[in-house]
């Protein structure tokens with residue numbers, strides 16, 4: 001309204017009589033195109049056929065076109081639709097970048113088959129809370145170590161977390177060290193991204209979900225492979241950046257070292273980044289360890 005007052009003051013302030021005002025409108029609207037959804041009254045007022053609202057604003061001989069209530073509503077709806085479309089497009093882009101793969105592309109807390117053991121149901125609740133309290137989780141750089149035998153639903157759960165957060169436009173990368181190793185090898189020949197760029201990128205993403213840790217080859221003929229150090233680099237970068245990370249594995253943390261041959265310093269990092277360690281065993285729920293009692297999931 002302030003703008004309007006300023007405009008009124010700026011304009012000629014001489015008050016016109018009703019008759020002169022009408023004459024000004026007649027002159028103005030005679031030269032204007034009138035669209036199908038509006039009409040001119042006997043008083044030469046341009047009105048909307050639908051809501052009878054004025055389609056003009058007048059100050060003395062100064063007349064400007066205006067939109068009526070239904071035009072404003074329509075405009076608002078169009079803008080909302082456009083925003084929704086843009087959000088959907090953004091979500092698709094994030095999803096494609098997240099490497100979620102066909103199998104878990106549509107995994108979602110709402111379409112989960114809950115006809116599963118109690119431990120899975122309880123883990124679902126915690127994972128849902130992890131997403132609901134994402135801002136707090138992110139601020140604290142909190143994470144989960146989810147482990148258990150093949151077929152207990154670990155990857156499914158982490159995919160649900162990934163999709164749920166992607167829907168909130170959180171950048172999530174769902175990957176594993178096989179994929180990471182492949183990408184790093186690509187940087188050896190592809191000059192568009194260096195290895196350290198790639199590690200930095202992995203270290204910066206808001207949520208990194210590393211699936212199936214412990215299955216990659218980190219020891220060969222008794223020697224550690226080049227991947228050992230890369231795994232440490234990536235995990236350590238996220239540790240330093242205090243970034244939320246979710247790990248899923250068939251193995252316990254101890255076995256990551258003893259059975260899988262990961263370096264102890266890597267596993268120590270994983271342990272401290274995983275504020276909750278949850279074991280899925282296909283039976284009753286078992287929270288193995290929780291770093292503090294007040295974590296928000």
Ligand SMILES: [Zn+2]
Nearest residue numbers: 048051068070
């Ligand atoms: Zn209208």
